[in-house]
């Protein structure tokens with residue numbers, strides 16, 4: 001399959017690498033100049049658990065794509081706030097047959113994608129794989145993960161199955177699900193707890209899981225997500241989802257991972273996706289008249305921390 005990874009940061013590079021190894025024709029598209037330059041010069045470096053591989057892989061900036069680069073599949077892996085601009089920039093390679101698979105964290109990305117792609121070509125998903133950038137041109141991951149995906153509109157189930165099979169052939173453990181909106185809420189509960197809390201406390205998931213209030217905090221936040229989801233006719237199984245979140249603490253799987261929000265804010269001093277996770281629940285809560293005090297507080301605290309880190313950065317520079 002001819003595949004573009006639009007947003008080839010930590011996870012996009014990892015997916016691009018394994019899909020190329022499985023025999024697909026993969027192109028990485030990314031806007032970070034140092035990263036693109038490093039991949040062009042030295043190849044893409046990928047550390048999977050203890051082994052490091054280097055591969056030559058085509059890479060370019062979003063504005064460099066050309067009409068003749070027709071893609072069968074584009075996997076979008078930007079940060080939430082970069083998605084609209086990325087799709088705008090890569091319009092020339094989105095053809096009538098091009099499928100878009102969105103694996104970003106957060107809720108509601110289909111509203112942006114629908115501006116650029118007919119609904120029949122949109123596939124939504126989420127992933128429990130993890131990754132972080134060691135530096136430009138080098139991504140590292142440990143542990144195992146999975147992908148769930150589904151077609152946005154009825155009738156394209158077989159295409160979704162084909163995409164899941166393509167990802168699984170590359171070892172990405174992908175499954176077709178018949179209820180992706182439930183699955184996106186379930187994953188958003190992982191991010192709505194782990195990402196904000198580990199970022200504020202500056203710890204990985206194993207360390208957070210050992211704290212005394214961990215269970216109460218996670219349960220309260222998941223209950224807020226469930227109260228909002230109910231207004232969209234999605235009935236979350238709170239006990240199962242709390243246990244799914246708590247499985248992330250396991251140091252033998254992904255417990256040592258610092259969530260992507262920690263990497264954005266604490267490591268790279270960049271703004272976070274909080275408005276697409278807990279912030280999205282707060283906005284929906286207001287709309288439906290559902291109180292969401294923990295999500296509101298967590299969103300506000302992350303924004304405080306963004307401001308403090310950016311002010312410190314401005315003083316240092």
Ligand SMILES: NC(=O)C1=CN([C@@H]2O[C@H](COP(=O)(O)OP(=O)(O)OC[C@H]3O[C@@H](n4cnc5c(N)ncnc54)[C@H](OP(=O)(O)O)[C@@H]3O)[C@@H](O)[C@H]2O)C=CC1
Nearest residue numbers: 007008009010011012031032077078079104105130131260
């Ligand atoms: N990392 C993880 O373990 C997981 C991530 N996700 C989700 O996947 C999506 C992609 O996340 P992830 O792969 O972590 O994203 P990254 O932050 O690694 O990369 C996203 C984009 O950010 C820019 N960028 C990243 N680091 C730097 C830097 N140091 N300096 C300048 N620019 C930089 C690049 O684009 P540009 O230069 O154009 O800004 C890059 O395409 C998100 O929605 C995330 O929530 C989901 C599951 C796990």
Ligand SMILES: CC(C)(CO)C(=O)C(=O)O
Nearest residue numbers: 130190191194195259260
């Ligand atoms: C690994 C995981 C599940 C942690 O919340 C994630 O999605 C992230 O890092 O953003």
